[in-house]
Amino acid sequence: MTSAETGGTGPFVPYGTPDAPRVAVRGEARLEVDPEIARIGVTVLARGKDRAAALDDLTRRNAAVLDLVKSYGDAVERLETGAFAVTPELREKGRGERVHAYHGQVHVTAELSDFTALGELATRLADLDLTRVDGPWWALRPGSPVHAEARRQAVREAVQRAREYAEALGTTLAALVELADIGAEEARPYAPAARMRAASFAAEDAGPAPLDLEPQRQQVHAQVNARFTMRPPTL
Structure with missing residues (x-):
C-alpha cells in the first residue's frame, strides 16, 4: 500500500492517523427477481423377468422420454442423462439366492427457459x-447480469454510507483504501417447489391438462467491506 492510497504523505497505517482518519463501512444489496431457468428431474423405471427384458423395457421408456423432451425444441436449453442402474431382485423365500426379476432405472435432467412449455412438458x-x-x-443463470447489479448496488451503498459518516463530522472522503468482496451470494440454486410423481396414470385421449406452475422469485444478496480515508475534520 502506498502513501497515495492512504490519502496522506506517510506510510500506510491500518487504523488511520489524525491527518488521514479512516472510516470502514459495509455495503449490502438484496434483490428479488424472477427466475431465468427451471430444472426438472425425470426418473424412468422398468422391470423384467430377466436382465435383457428389463434393459429392453428401460431403453424403450428412456427413448420415449428423450423424444418427448426434445420435441420442445429451443424451450429446452439442456438435456442430460445422469445415473443409470439395473438391479436384480432376489426371491424372499426359498433356498439359495435366486433372481426373481430385474429392475432398471435411468435419471434424466432437463433445463428450460420457457415456463409455459415447462408446465405442459x-x-x-x-x-x-x-x-x-x-x-x-x-x-438464475450463473452469468446473469442480476449478480453484477447486486454487487454494484452494494458498492454504491458503501460509498454513500461512508459519505454520511464524513458529513456527520463536517468533512469529506479523501480516498478509497480498500474494497473487499465478502460474498455475492448466488440465488438459491434450484429451490424445490412442487414435487410430482407418476407411477401408473390412466391416460385420456386428450391427455391431462397442463400444470400451471408459478415461478419462484429468486433472492440475490451481495456484500462488500470498504475503507476510506477522510480529510481531517475540525472537532
Missing part, C-alpha cells in the same frame, strides 16, 4: 407409465 412426462417427475427447481 412436466404434465406429459408425469403421464407416462413408470415415470417419476421431480421439481421444478428455479434459478
